[in-house]
Amino acid sequence: MYTMLPDSGQQNSNFKGKLLVEKYFEGKVAQMKIDDKIINDRKKREVYNIKKHSGSGIKAVRQQICEVVNITKICIDAGADQGPTCYYETEELCYTIDLPDLPQLPGTGGPVTNPGPTDEQEQENLREAKDLEVHNYRKNDCDAILLAQRRAKLTDLKTAIERIKDKNIEYINVIRTSNKNNSSSLIIDYEYSNQNSKRVTATPHWNATNGYILGFSHNHPEGSAPSPTDVFNTSLNILEMVHNNNITRSELANYMNNFTSIVVSKGSVYTISIKNGVGYMGVKDSGFYRPIDHSKYSKLASDYITKNNLDEEILADRQEAGEYAILKLYGDIINITKHNIGEESNSQILKIDNSTKKVEKEKPC
Amino acid sequence: MKKLLIVIVILGLNLVCNAQQNILSKISNPYLLSANSLSTLASINDYRNNNNIYPLETELINNKTVFKISYKPTSTSPAKLGIIDISFQLNQSGIKPIDERLNFYLEILQLDNHDSDVVKETIKSSTVNACYLIYKGGTSVFFYIFSPTNQNKIRGSIEFKYGELTDLQLQAFAKDFITKTVFK
Numbered sequence: 001m002y003t004m005l006p007d008s009g010q011q012n013s014n015f016k017g018k019l020l021v022e023k024y025f026e027g028k029v030a031q032m033k034i035d036d037k038i039i040n041d042r043k044k045r046e047v048y049n050i051k052k053h054s055g056s057g058i059k060a061v062r063q064q065i066c067e068v069v070n071i072t073k074i075c076i077d078a079g080a081d082q083g084p085t086c087y088y089e090t091e092e093l094c095y096t097i098d099l100p101d102l103p104q105l106p107g108t109g110g111p112v113t114n115p116g117p118t119d120e121q122e123q124e125n126l127r128e129a130k131d132l133e134v135h136n137y138r139k140n141d142c143d144a145i146l147l148a149q150r151r152a153k154l155t156d157l158k159t160a161i162e163r164i165k166d167k168n169i170e171y172i173n174v175i176r177t178s179n180k181n182n183s184s185s186l187i188i189d190y191e192y193s194n195q196n197s198k199r200v201t202a203t204p205h206w207n208a209t210n211g212y213i214l215g216f217s218h219n220h221p222e223g224s225a226p227s228p229t230d231v232f233n234t235s236l237n238i239l240e241m242v243h244n245n246n247i248t249r250s251e252l253a254n255y256m257n258n259f260t261s262i263v264v265s266k267g268s269v270y271t272i273s274i275k276n277g278v279g280y281m282g283v284k285d286s287g288f289y290r291p292i293d294h295s296k297y298s299k300l301a302s303d304y305i306t307k308n309n310l311d312e313e314i315l316a317d318r319q320e321a322g323e324y325a326i327l328k329l330y331g332d333i334i335n336i337t338k339h340n341i342g343e344e345s346n347s348q349i350l351k352i353d354n355s356t357k358k359v360e361k362e363k364p365c
Numbered sequence: 366m367k368k369l370l371i372v373i374v375i376l377g378l379n380l381v382c383n384a385q386q387n388i389l390s391k392i393s394n395p396y397l398l399s400a401n402s403l404s405t406l407a408s409i410n411d412y413r414n415n416n417n418i419y420p421l422e423t424e425l426i427n428n429k430t431v432f433k434i435s436y437k438p439t440s441t442s443p444a445k446l447g448i449i450d451i452s453f454q455l456n457q458s459g460i461k462p463i464d465e466r467l468n469f470y471l472e473i474l475q476l477d478n479h480d481s482d483v484v485k486e487t488i489k490s491s492t493v494n495a496c497y498l499i500y501k502g503g504t505s506v507f508f509y510i511f512s513p514t515n516q517n518k519i520r521g522s523i524e525f526k527y528g529e530l531t532d533l534q535l536q537a538f539a540k541d542f543i544t545k546t547v548f549k
Contacts, residue, residue, distance in 0.1 A: 170477075197479045222472040229477035291503030292527075294476055296420065298507050299450070299522050306452045306520070307426045312473055313458045357424075 116245035129249045130242045137256050137277025141349040142365035144335030148271035148347040151175075151260055152339060156188040157217060164191050164219045165264050165341055170200040172218035175260065176211040181250045183214060183258040191218075202234040206247065206255065215260040223266035223315050225322025228293040231272055231330055234261040238281035264341065266315055271337045271347065279333035293329065300325035308358065323359045327352050388430040391453040392510075392519060394546045401433040409448070416446045417526040418504075428452050434523060438534045445529050451521035460516055463489070467496040470509045474498040484536050488543050495546075497539040501532050506539040512548040519546075 117123050139147075151157060157175070164171040174189040189211075194200045202216045216234045236255065241247050261272040274280045301321040304310070310317035326336065327350060337347040338361060348361035389399055403409045406425045412433060413421050429452035435444040467487045475483055475498060484499040494516075497508040506523045523542070530538065 194479075197481075199475075199477055199479050201479075222469070224473060224476070227476040233477075290478070290482070291500035294478065294500045295503045295505040295507075295522075295524075297476065298474055299505070299524075302507070302520055302522060303426050303429070303450070306429045306454075309428065309454075311454075311457050312470065318473065 116247075123245050126245060126249065127242060130247070130252050133249055133253055134238060134242060134256070134277040134281055137274065139273065139275050139335060141335065141362065144271070144273050144275070144337055145347045145349055145363065145365060147258070147260060147273050148269075148337040148339065149345055151262065151271060152269065152344045152347065154186060154188065157186075157262075158342070160188050160191055160217065161262075161264050161269065161341055164217075165267075167193075167219055168221050169193055169198045170218055170221065172200045172202060172216050174211065174213055175215045175217060175262075176213045177254070177258070178212075180206070180212040181248070181254055183254060186214065187211075188217075202261075204234065204236045206236055206241070206251075212251075214255065214258045215262065217262035217264065220263055220265040223318060225265065225319045226261070226263045226270050226272055226326050226336065227322070228288065228297055228326070228329065229290065230261050230263055231326065231334055232284050232288045234272075235259055235274075235280075235284060237284055238277070239285045242281075265319065267341055268319065269339055269341055269343075273335050273337075274333070275335045276333045283330070283333060296329060297322075297325045300328050320359050323350050324352060327359065386428050386430050386452055388451050388453055388519070390549065391517075392546055392548050394542065396434055396436075396542055396545065397432050397449070397451070403431045403433060403448075412448060416448075418448055418524050419526075429521075436530070436538045438530065438537070445525055447523055447525040447529070449521060449523045451519055453519050454517065456516040456518065463494045463511065463513075463516070466511065466516070467494060467509070471496050471498055474507050484532055486536075486540070488540065490544060492547050493543060495543045497543060499532060499535050499539065504529070506535055506542075508539060508543060510543055510546050514548070517548070 117126055157173070160173045164173070171191040171193045173191045176187050176189065177183050178185045178187060192200070198221070200218055202218070203210075205211055205213050213236075218230075236259075238252075238256070241252050241255065256274050256277060259274055263270040263272070301324065304321040304324045305312060305317065310321060312318050312321070323336070323338075331352060336350045338350055339347040346363070348363045351360045351362060352358070353360045389397060403412055406422060409425075409431050410421045413419065429450050432449050432451070434447045434449045436447065437444050464487070471485050471487070475485065478500065482501055484501060485497065487496045488494070491513065493510050494513055495508060495510040497506055499506050504525050504527050507520075508522070509518055509520050511518045523538070525535075
């Protein structure tokens with residue numbers, strides 16, 4: 001159930017206030033602050049960037065429909081010779097539709113093996129410990145290279161990459177761990193595609209039923225570099241993991257240390273991993289809005305092509321432009337490495353050179 | 366000496382202003398007026414700031430031209446102010462089947478979006494072969510326009526402030542802009 005509590009003094013054409021999201025029958029209530037959401041003259045619009053205010057952590061993208069409806073017909077007798085003048089008293093009504101199902105909180109979808117602390121103070125301590133884990137999380141170039149190379153050595157993943165590398169639609173493999181506290185035993189599920197689209201969607205989970213998913217590997221048939229979706233739609237919401245009492249600090253650490261989004265693109269393998277915990281958590285939670293971020297990406301890539309007189313039809317040029325765009329947008333919060341398919345020890349970190357403003361590949365370790 | 370310095374400074378400024386490509390020597394389009402070109406980083410970002418079109422540019426890029434642009438979704442509606450980046454490029458890859466080429470560029474632009482997340486279209490006429498893509502709910506149109514004779518191309522993007530135009534209005538503008546483009 002959604003309850004909108006407007007701030008005082010707001011105009012009819014604006015909504016500012018709090019949104020209470022209550023999970024029926026479970027007694028869970030999340031409260032979110034909505035601001036700067038102007039209801040303009042468009043009849044239908046998307047509300048986005050709803051920011052979490054407090055509570056168990058639910059972020060929603062939803063649509064609001066506003067329409068002007070006639071409430072009452074009022075007629076005024078303007079005189080015997082003119083007859084009555086009538087008009088309708090109207091009111092703008094806004095209501096919410098198509099709110100997605102409440103996202104399943106990580107760890108709550110299946111049998112709960114660790115119900116987590118029940119004492120309120122213990123829960124607070126756990127959240128603080130996990131918050132500290134995120135705030136201390138930093139990974140340098142060598143960390144990223146070593147992680148990519150660990151993935152490159154996985155026999156099952158190598159085999160899967162060989163199977164999907166030349167597909168003309170996207171296929172995706174789930175990378176999951178059998179032990180939620182470490183990644184010593186990884187399982188690569190058989191790939192799948194989307195029957196209704198050339199593009200495939202990643203669905204992250206962290207529970208016993210759907211698996212403890214540490215990332216995905218998928219192909220880009222057109223040979224492009226990773227996109228914003230590859231960075232964010234493949235991962236869990238770190239803030240929700242912090243607020244989920246069923247997830248321990250070591251599980252969170254395991255997830256952040258080992259999350260990878262792998263993109264197989266015409267002979268190359270890109271491995272995306274988390275570089276800065278706080279930065280990644282923030283953008284994933286409230287700063288990623290698909291159409292705007294994709295627009296920024298495409299414009300940066302286009303400018304790079306133009307500036308350097310490259311040609312999209314040349315694979316290396318196309319990939320370099322995309323690499324520049326993704327690094328320019330998220331280079332502070334993610335690491336990206338690249339190696340050729342089949343290589344196990346030759347991953348290079350991607351960087352934007354400060355002086356040339358071009359993409360450089362380095363192997364510092 | 367002082368006069369000489371002034372002349373050098375003026376010449377230098379002139380070089381900066383002329384660093385952008387002169388797209389109007391390559392194509393014509395009634396939406397692109399030379400008086401509306403923005404030739405310095407400061408003028409581009411001032412315009413963006415004044416019209417709430419973000420993000421700002423971080424550098425002035427040679428080989429492209431930036432224009433102020435305006436569009437009236439209907440004859441009675443007020444003009445919506447936007448900004449366009451546009452650049453011309455000689456065909457470097459030879460003549461290819463144009464459908465293949467247009468679809469290839471749409472694939473690049475679509476990224477990981479499902480078809481339902483974008484508006485995309487190819488347009489073929491005697492004067493242009495083109496494609497454009499809009500990320501639904503976004504603020505921009507991305508386009509490629511090829512000359513039917515030699516497949517030289519222009520690429521570009523048109524941006525408005527958030528919420529200024531609906532997806533349908535952006536689409537209508539993209540089609541109008543493309544069909545009014547003529548290669549010289």
